Amino acid sequence: MDKFLAQLRAAAEPTRLRLLALCARGAFCVTDLCDVLGQSQPRLSRHLKLLVEAGLLERVPEGANAYFQLPPGVDLARLLLARLPEDDPLLAADRRAAVRLAAERAREASDAFRRDGADWDEMRALTLPATAIEEALLGLLPPAIERFLDIGTGTGRLLELVADRAERGLGIDASREMLALARARLAERGLAGRCAVRQADMYRLPLPDAAFDAAALQMVLHYAEDPAAALAEAARVLQPGGLLVVIDLAPHEQSDLLEQQAHRWPGFDDAAIAGWLGAAGCAAQPAVTVPGPLDVRLWPARRLPGHVAAQTTSVLTF
Template sequence: MDTILTQLRAAAEPTRLRLLALCARGALCVSDMCDVLGQSQPRLSRHLKLLVEAGLLERIPEGANAYFQLPRGNALLGDILARLPENDPLLAQDRRQAARIAAERARAASDAFVRDGADWDEMRALDLPAAAMEQAMLAALPAHVGRVLDIGTGTGRLLELLAERADSALGVDASREMLALARARLAERGLAARAHVRQADMYRLPFADASFEVVAMQMVLHYAEDPAAAIQEAARVLTPGGQLLLVDLAAHERTELMARHAHRWPGFTDGQLDGWLNAGGCAMRRVERIPGPLFVGLWLAERQAAATTTSEPAFAL
């Protein structure tokens, strides 16, 4: 009863209801909320503190800033939000303001990539078969994927593809600009309530062991200084029997890509990845090649009940 009463008291205030309604459509930072509601940061910070303490919002640090989002699985919060009238003029005005701000943030992030000369759409830059890659990833995973983590989520495309199959979908990326683009994508497609993103280091994921049923890394490892360590950390947060999906460049001899696109690795062989997966307690279950100007590899592995390291490969290559 104490928890229910605390949450009801926290929600029973106009500004805090508006904040909850906004965050139901996607994560927002304090400065965004100030712009939408037209209130001062100290005032909104007090409201946010109460909502976080009551368990109605989660605070996700991101550099010097922090984003606020709805926690998963709070039935009382779902009931409260369901009772808010969709046609309320004030809530409708808040939604319009939030959409405008999200569009501005996404445009600024895109402009920053163009200005700084970073080619963030690598699939297009390398002329990779994006549609075939997406089809292969969807075919490799089950119809229901449970809790999903997308490491190096970029613009959030994989979250968009898996949102309908997942109980929850979370993407992490080190780039704040990428996260801004991902948030805008998810909001535009009405997925912000079921798919979230946050800033994180792939070598030190801020999650407990066995937190996810599926972990994906798409076009990430060829940039990694230490792919083996990244795979081991991804395996750590997988449940026993969970699936680790790796999609990346197969080994190639296009050495000019190393300098032009800042690649650290010229793709990967099946043997390399099998050894790293085995060291992380995973067994290879599926290997595919997706043809194109550069061959793309898809490697699907399963987390074993206990990590074991053997002298023999876990997958017959």
């Protein structure tokens, strides 16, 4: 009862209700919330602190910044928000300002990538058959997924793709610019309530053991200095019997990709992937090939029970 009353008291204030309504639609940092609500940072920080302490919001650090959003399972917050009138002028103005801000952030991130000469859409850059690859991946994933992890999420396209079959989706990426684009994509498509993104290192995922029943690394492994370590960390956060799908290039001889696209590896053969997966405690299943200018392979594997992996030191709730 004490926790319930504390949450009611925390929510019973106009600014805090506005904050809850915004953060139910996606993740926002303090600066973003100041821009939308037109209030000072000290004032909003105090409101956010109360909401976090009451368990109505969660605070997710990202570099020097932090993002706020509704944690899963906060039924009281969603019940209260469902009672708010959709046509309330103040809430409607907040929503419009949030949409405008998300568009601005996405444009800034895209502009930064273009200025730096990078092309974040690698499928397009390599003229790969993206639709066929996505269809092949969906054919390997189960029709219902409780928790899905996308390692190297980029612009969040894979989260969008699996959103209709996953109760919760989490995307991990090291690039803040990528995460800005991913957040904008998820918010625009109304998926921010079930899908989230975090900044993290794929070699040290800030996630507990056995937290997900499916995970994917799409076009990520050829950038890895240590593919075996990346796969071992991905396997660690899978439940026993959980599915891991690696999507990457088959062996090729286009050495220019190592320089122009900063690839570390000229594709992978089945034996190398199977060996790394086996060392990570996963049983490899038959691979799938998607032909194209560069052949793409999908390597599914199941997490074996009883394999013990090292636990990361810092854990985020999800």
